[in-house]
Amino acid sequence: KIGTMKKNIKPEKYVWNETDFNDLGWHDNRIHAVFFVHVDFTFSISIDYIYRWEENFVGYWVTPARMSFMNISNLKINISFNDMSDLIIEDITRSEQRITPNGLLIENEYIVRTNVGIISLFSTGFELQLKQDPEFSESQDVRLKNIP
Secondary structure (H helix, E strand, C coil): CHHHCCCECCCCCCEEEHHHHHHCCCCCCEEEEEEEECCCCEEEEEEEEEEEECHHHCCEEEEEEEEEEECCEEEEEEECCCCCCCCEEEEEEECCCEECCCCCCEEEEEEEEECCEEEEEEECEEEEEECCCCEEECCCCCCCCCCC
């Protein structure tokens, strides 16, 4: 029963990166904000990260998180909200590695598919930082958790 579940769980770690790509999942993660730091060529998204899905979808372990892509180039955002106001990740994929045009670094193309469009960029890597321990929620959101 949901009432007997723990209030929170301890994640394996709080900071994940491109070496963990195959262990991470982003389906149904809500995007709250996007950030550009032009000084160090960083693009970040603030998300409600679903750390774990409970069996039979009785709930989710969710935490606020920030995903930052470093040394970005060729950033393209093609999003059309139309009648929607939600921005939800469907999946994030990454291409094979390639050498950057200046020949100094290795990068991948990352494609963030959302419910209303696509964000694509080239990056030398990313960091997913969990802001707190995941908490159990009946919804897939941090701010909407446990609301009937």
